[in-house]
Amino acid sequence: xxxxxxxxxxxxxxxxxxxxxxxxxxxxxxxxxxxxxxxxxxxxxxxxxxxxxxxxxxxxxxxxxxxxxxxxxxxxxxxxxxxxxxxxxxxxxxxxxxxxxxxxxxxxxxxxxxxxxxxxxxxxxxxxxxxxxxxxxxxxxxxxxxxxxxxxxxxxxxxxxxxxxxxxxxxxxxxxxxxxxxxxxxxxxxxxxxxxxxxxxxxxxxxxxxxxxxxxxxxxxxxxxxxxxxxxxxxxxxxxxxxxxxxxxxxxxxxxxxxxxxxxxxxxxxxxxxxxxxxxxxxxxxxxxxxxxxxxxxxxxxxxxxxxxxxxxxxxxxxxxxxxxxxxxxxxxxxxxxxxxxxxxxxxxxxxxxxxxxxxxxxxxxxxxxxxxxxxxxxxxxxxxxxxxxxxxxxxxxxxxxxxxxxxxxxxxxxxxxxxxxxxxxxxxxxxxxxxxxxxxxxxxxxxxxxxxxxxxxxxxxxxxxxxxxxxxxxxxxxxxxxxxxxxxxxxxxxxxxxxxxxxxxxxxxxxxxxxxxxxxxxxxxxxxxxxxxxxxxxxxxxxxxxxxxxxxxxxxxxxxxxxxxxxxxxxxxxxxxxxxxxxxxxxxxxxxxxxxxxxxxxxxxxxxxxxxxx
Amino acid sequence: xxxxxxxxxxxxxxxxxxxxxxxxxxxxxxxxxxxxxxxxxxxxxxxxxxxxxxxxxxxxxxxxxxxxxxxxxxxxxxxxxxxxxxxxxxxxxxxxxxxxxxxxxxxxxxxxxxxxxxxxxxxxxxxxxxxxxxxxxxxxxxxxxxxxxxxxxxxxxxxxxxxxxxxxxxxxxxxxxxxxxxxxxxxxxxxxxxxxxxxxxxxxxxxxxxxxxxxxxxxxxxxxxxxxxxxxxxxxxxxxxxxxxxxxxxxxxxxxxxxxxxxxxxxxxxxxx
Numbered sequence: 001x002x003x004x005x006x007x008x009x010x011x012x013x014x015x016x017x018x019x020x021x022x023x024x025x026x027x028x029x030x031x032x033x034x035x036x037x038x039x040x041x042x043x044x045x046x047x048x049x050x051x052x053x054x055x056x057x058x059x060x061x062x063x064x065x066x067x068x069x070x071x072x073x074x075x076x077x078x079x080x081x082x083x084x085x086x087x088x089x090x091x092x093x094x095x096x097x098x099x100x101x102x103x104x105x106x107x108x109x110x111x112x113x114x115x116x117x118x119x120x121x122x123x124x125x126x127x128x129x130x131x132x133x134x135x136x137x138x139x140x141x142x143x144x145x146x147x148x149x150x151x152x153x154x155x156x157x158x159x160x161x162x163x164x165x166x167x168x169x170x171x172x173x174x175x176x177x178x179x180x181x182x183x184x185x186x187x188x189x190x191x192x193x194x195x196x197x198x199x200x201x202x203x204x205x206x207x208x209x210x211x212x213x214x215x216x217x218x219x220x221x222x223x224x225x226x227x228x229x230x231x232x233x234x235x236x237x238x239x240x241x242x243x244x245x246x247x248x249x250x251x252x253x254x255x256x257x258x259x260x261x262x263x264x265x266x267x268x269x270x271x272x273x274x275x276x277x278x279x280x281x282x283x284x285x286x287x288x289x290x291x292x293x294x295x296x297x298x299x300x301x302x303x304x305x306x307x308x309x310x311x312x313x314x315x316x317x318x319x320x321x322x323x324x325x326x327x328x329x330x331x332x333x334x335x336x337x338x339x340x341x342x343x344x345x346x347x348x349x350x351x352x353x354x355x356x357x358x359x360x361x362x363x364x365x366x367x368x369x370x371x372x373x374x375x376x377x378x379x380x381x382x383x384x385x386x387x388x389x390x391x392x393x394x395x396x397x398x399x400x401x402x403x404x405x406x407x408x409x410x411x412x413x414x415x416x417x418x419x420x421x422x423x424x425x426x427x428x429x430x431x432x433x434x435x436x437x438x439x440x441x442x443x444x445x446x447x448x449x450x451x452x453x454x455x456x457x458x459x460x461x462x463x464x465x466x467x468x469x470x471x472x473x474x475x476x477x478x479x480x481x482x483x484x485x486x487x488x489x490x491x492x493x494x495x496x497x498x499x500x501x502x503x504x505x506x507x508x509x510x511x512x513x514x515x516x517x518x519x520x521x522x523x524x525x526x527x528x529x530x531x532x533x534x535x536x537x538x539x540x541x542x543x544x545x546x547x548x549x550x551x552x553x554x555x556x557x558x559x560x561x562x563x564x565x566x567x568x569x570x571x572x573x574x575x576x577x578x579x580x581x582x583x584x585x586x587x588x589x590x591x592x593x594x595x596x597x598x599x600x601x602x603x604x605x606x607x608x609x610x611x612x613x614x615x
Numbered sequence: 616x617x618x619x620x621x622x623x624x625x626x627x628x629x630x631x632x633x634x635x636x637x638x639x640x641x642x643x644x645x646x647x648x649x650x651x652x653x654x655x656x657x658x659x660x661x662x663x664x665x666x667x668x669x670x671x672x673x674x675x676x677x678x679x680x681x682x683x684x685x686x687x688x689x690x691x692x693x694x695x696x697x698x699x700x701x702x703x704x705x706x707x708x709x710x711x712x713x714x715x716x717x718x719x720x721x722x723x724x725x726x727x728x729x730x731x732x733x734x735x736x737x738x739x740x741x742x743x744x745x746x747x748x749x750x751x752x753x754x755x756x757x758x759x760x761x762x763x764x765x766x767x768x769x770x771x772x773x774x775x776x777x778x779x780x781x782x783x784x785x786x787x788x789x790x791x792x793x794x795x796x797x798x799x800x801x802x803x804x805x806x807x808x809x810x811x812x813x814x815x816x817x818x819x820x821x822x823x824x825x826x827x828x829x830x831x832x833x834x835x836x837x838x839x840x841x842x843x844x845x846x847x848x849x850x851x852x853x854x855x856x857x858x859x860x861x862x863x864x865x866x867x868x869x870x871x872x873x874x875x876x877x878x879x880x881x882x883x884x885x886x887x888x
Contacts, residue, residue, distance in 0.1 A: 232752070278618045320737065323686065323745040324753070327679045333643045340637050347629070529625055536629045555647030560752035564647070571645030578637025585630050593623065 061160065063235025063562045064153045071151065071566045078150035079568035080580065085143040087543055087584040091264075092136035092591075093217075094257070094542070097210045098265025099129035100183070102299050104203035111196055121292055123187050127602070128272050129265075130184055131595045137173070151566075154557045158220065161230065165241050169216045172209055179206045211258065218253045219245035224558050225549070226321045235561040248321045252314035259310050263303035264542065267534040270296030272596050274531030277521075287521035293531050294359055300534055301352045301435060305428055305499060309492050318552070325559070329552045337544060337574050339390055344541040345424075346384035349431050351533035353380060356438045358527030365516040366441035372433070379430040386423035389414040418476020421488045425468045425495045429461070432499050436506060444514040453509045460501050464494040539588050543581035648674035653759075660766070660780055667767030670760045675749060677764070687746065688731050694873055695719070696774040702729050716777045719765045723749045723756075773804075773874040806882030809875045813867060821886075829863065830856045834888040841884045848876060 071078065103122045110118030148155050159166060183202040190199035228247040229239030237244070273293035280286040319326030328334060357373050360366035413419060447453070468491045475487030553559045555569040572580075653666065671677045680687035688698070699715040699722075702708055710728030712718035721728055726746035735741030749756045749764075756764070759781055766778040803809035807822065815821055818829035835844060846853055848871070851863035868876075 275618065275622055278622070322747070324676060324679055324747060327686065328645075332679060333645045336640045336643075337637070339640060340633065343636050344633060529622075532622055532626050533629060536626050537633075540630065540633045551645065554645060554753070556753060569647045573642035573644045574640050575638040575642045578634045581637070582630050582634040585633075586627060589623075589626050589630070593619070 061236060062231075063558065064157055066153045066557075066563070066565050068565050068567065070153055072149060074150065077568060078146075078566065082143070082146050082150060083580055084584055084587070085139060085146045087546060088587060088591075089136065089139035089143045090546065091539060091542065091584070091588045092132050092139055093214075094261040094264050095268050096129050096133045096136050097214055098261035099125055099132075099269065100180070100203060100206045100210060101262055102266065103129075104200065104207060106295070107200060107203060111200070117288075117291070119191070121295065124292070124599075125269050126184050126187070128269055128595060128599050130180075131598045132592075133177075133180060135591055135595070151557070154562055154564075157235070157558070157562055158223075161223070161237055161244060162220065163241065165216065165219075165245075169213065172213050172216070176206070176209045176213060179209060214257060214261070215250075215254050216245075218257060219247070219250055221549070222247045222249040222253050225249055225318075225325075225553055227558050227561050230561065232560060235558070249314070249317055252310070252317045256307070256310040256314050259303050259307050260542070263300045263307060264535070264538045266296050266299030266301075266303060267531075267538045268592060270300060270531040271535045271592070272296075272599070274528035275593075275596055276600070278525060278528055280521075283521055287519075290362075290521045290523055293355075293528065297352060297355050297531065297534070298435075300538075301356075301431065304348065304352070305432060306496070308424060308428065309496065312488065312492060322559075325552045328554065329548055333571060334548055334551055336390075337548065337577075339388060340544060340574070340578065341541065342384070342387040342420075344537045344544065346380075346387065346427075347533055347537040348541070349427050350380060350384070351530040351537070353377075353431055353434045355527055355530035355534075356434045358524055358530070360438055360441050361524070362520060362522050363442040363516055363518040365443065366438075369437040369441060372437060376430045376434055380427055383423040383427035383430070386414050387420050387427075389419070413477065416476070418472045418487070421476070421491055422469055422472035425472075425491045426465065428495050429465065429468075429498050432502060433461070436502050439506065440510065442516045442518045443510045444516055445509055446512055446514055447509055450509060453505055457502060457505055460498055464498045467491070467494045535592070536585065536589070539585045540581055543584055544577075547577045547581070655782070658780065660776055663763055663778075663780055664766050664770040664776065667760075667763030667765070668771070670756065671764050671767055674754070674760065675756055675764060676754060680746070687734055690768065691771075692868075692873065694772045695768045696772060702731075705729070714777070715769070716765055719768055720761060723761050723764065772872050803875050803878065806878045809871075809879050810882075812875075813871065818863070829859055832883060833886055835886050836884045837887040841880050844883050845876065845880045848879065 074081070103125050106118050106122040106125070110116065110122065179202055183199070183206050186199060186202070190196060190202075223244060226247045226249045227244075229241075229244030230236060231238050270293055273289045273296055277286055277289035277293060280289055315326065315330065318329065330338075353376065360370065471487040471490045471494075475490075551571045553564075554571065555564050556562065557564045677690070681690040683689050683692065696715050699718045703712065703715070703718055708729045710718070710721050710725065712721045712728075718729075725748065726744040730739075730741045730744045732741055734744075736743040736745045747754060749761060750758075762778050762781060766776045769776045769778070803812050810816060810821060815832070816824040816826060818826050819832045820826055821832040839847070843854075847863075849868045851865055851867075871879075
């Protein structure tokens with residue numbers, strides 16, 4: 001593939017860069033080889049440990065019975081310290097693991113299309129994540145110190161269970177760091193020709209290592225929720241490391257976090273683009289960041305759409321593992337927070353839709369579709385209102401009298417899950433429609449079967465919507481609980497069919513479409529605030545869901561195995577938890593703004609002082 | 616700088632809105648279960664049954680599933696003793712129990728011995744129970760607590776409690792610290808007793824008393840069916856009689872035993888004046 005324009009001086013410094021790149025690659029390969037061999041050795045060691053369990057004296061020890069006095073006291077809530085450190089580490093880790101995932105895809109699109117703007121954008125995304133990487137490590141260190149200091153017995157048990165796996169996790173961080181720095185700093189050196197494929201390979205390697213880190217860390221969290229590979233009565237290790245990691249919730253959490261991270265990462269770099277657009281001094285700068293913001297929103301929404309389905313799988317597995325745990329999350333004292341979740345997801349959907357509608361002003365081709373926006377908005381608002389309707393209300397006596405009873409006649413049918421399942425599926429379909437219309441705005445279809453294609457898509461939409469409403473009403477209100485849960489699978493499948501069919505049919509229909517002119521940068525400043533609403537809501541949502549995931553363990557560090565006897569062993573009320581979520585979200589926002597500033601600083605160059613005569 | 620301030624202000628404002636929503640919701644904390652301390656010397660059967668009721672709703676977490684949401688048999692709204700007798704005779708029963716007391720205890724520590732049709736683990740064809748063994752983690756009830764639940768389940772519908780009142784084991788001297796145990800409810804034997812026990816005549820005209828606060832119950836049988844009367848006791852806010860304030864307590868369903876409810880429904884259905 002030939003580049004569009006050769007950087008000045010590239011040929012002259014090519015040999016020098018090639019030598020450096022070779023050296024870098026050599027050391028990176030050597031390090032990966034060593035780490036790989038160590039990994040194989042570890043696997044054999046673990047297997048050996050399992051086969052010779054009677055010899056593993058330290059692993060046969062059971063779970064500790066920790067008393068309240070065993071927890072070190074530092075004058076303020078240990079749980080709050082760990083809560084903040086863990087949440088900050090998770091925010092940044094999610095961000096830095098997600099960015100390379102879509103950066104590699106964008107880079108590859110740049111290679112395939114020959115459009116260097118993709119390459120520049122991918123590089124700029126990486127620049128934003130580089131500072132975040134250091135902050136991730138700082139919070140990770142803080143979290144580890146806090147855990148070992150404040151919960152030594154529990155961490156002692158976890159270390160015993162996971163054994164050397166924790167060390168391999170740390171070593172993988174070295175590999176991650178090495179490949180990340182090579183990937184980022186060799187960007188210009190390995191930009192064209194075959195070297196680009198080498199660079200892309202580093203990107204893939206970075207993501208393999210990054211995703212492995214994610215999955216390893218997830219194993220600790222899911223072991224605490226649903227332990228495996230141990231004797232449940234004593235807590236003694238009975239299985240090998242693979243059996244310990246492969247608990248019933250590991251894969252659902254892996255999938256859920258993997259997708260959520262991409263949506264979160266897309267939202268954060270979208271905010272960066274929005275910030276840069278609002279600060280842009282030139283039209284070309286504005287156009288560049290408008291395009292960058294659009295791409296980020298595209299990534300965030302695309303990853304967000306299947307997220308509820310991954311969440312559904314996770315909750316189904318939690319119910320299958322322990323009905324009691326599932327009910328604690330969905331029907332116990334945590335049930336109220338799903339009202340907050342509805343507000344957050346409503347914010348995300350409304351903001352991303354608003355951004356798409358605003359973006360349609362970039363091209364006149366969108367005039368064909370603008371009449372539909374008001375209907376989509378109605379569906380979104382109604383869906384949001386249904387979703388946020390509680391089942392019960394806490395009322396004063398006067399309010400009960402005014403209402404005519406403690407249960408408003410609308411709360412019964414609208415406050416339960418069948419109504420909410422209908423609402424959320426229709427909101428997702430409406431969001432996908434916005435997305436589809438936006439994608440079509442700058443294209444004029446040329447295929448002869450366009451009318452049939454459109455009719456087919458409309459039919460799919462209609463059948464899916466009718467199916468979602470029918471399944472929700474019939475199974476939700478006229479059958480028992482078992483069928484209620486089963487009906488949501490039908491609804492999810494209907495929504496997925498719309499998304500997959502819409503993408504597939506459009507890709508064939510618009511393959512050779514006539515492209516209509518789009519003016520990047522021709523978008524309102526107001527629309528950019530949607531790009532800030534997304535990461536704020538995503539960050540708060542991640543904190544909220546983390547609170548649920550942790551709280552379902554109730555008064556256990558490791559569910560059913562290591563009891564939490566600390567003074568903080570209760571599930572905090574949603575108000576207190578909400579305040580904690582706001583604290584971590586604000587901290588994260590301040591850090592992110594710092595990162596944006598640092599990323600901009602690297603482009604700032606001081607003008608050399610003018611030497612006065614005589615010097 | 617202006618952009619930075621606007622962006623920061625917008626983001627902080629939105630964050631505070633989310634926080635506000637969280638603070639407007641009912642604030643409930645999930646307390647970890649605490650070991651109750653019982654004065655064994657003064658413990659009588661009523662106190663033991665009351666203790667069982669508290670464990671049933673509290674540490675035992677039974678009401679998480681055993682409610683009217685359909686995830687498990689609704690023990691509070693059924694005659695558990697009668698159901699136990701039926702299950703012992705069911706050909707699907709594979710346990711060792713030969714009496715209701717043994718069956719109830721077995722159903723707590725080995726719930727898989729009999730799975731009620733429709734309540735088995737998904738995909739198990741009702742051969743596997745989703746209920747955890749209550750003597751194991753995470754619930755970890757003691758033998759004393761399990762016995763108290765069995766006693767409560769027997770007593771709640773007015774049946775004889777066959778569980779022996781526990782005596783103080785030597786190794787559990789810590790249990791001797793006194794604690795207030797509420798008196799156990801005693802099931803009303805007649806409709807008149809139930810009407811008096813739940814203070815119905817304070818608001819309703821019934822039997823020989825008159826009160827204009829609530830609808831007259833002396834002719835309620837001619838106005839409402841038995842099902843409607845039952846609903847008006849279980850969920851008094853479902854239908855509010857015209858011209859009367861919605862003040863009937865909704866907690867009756869939690870206090871009343873099934874046998875008492877049926878006594879009242881039968882009695883009121885026959886009140887046609």
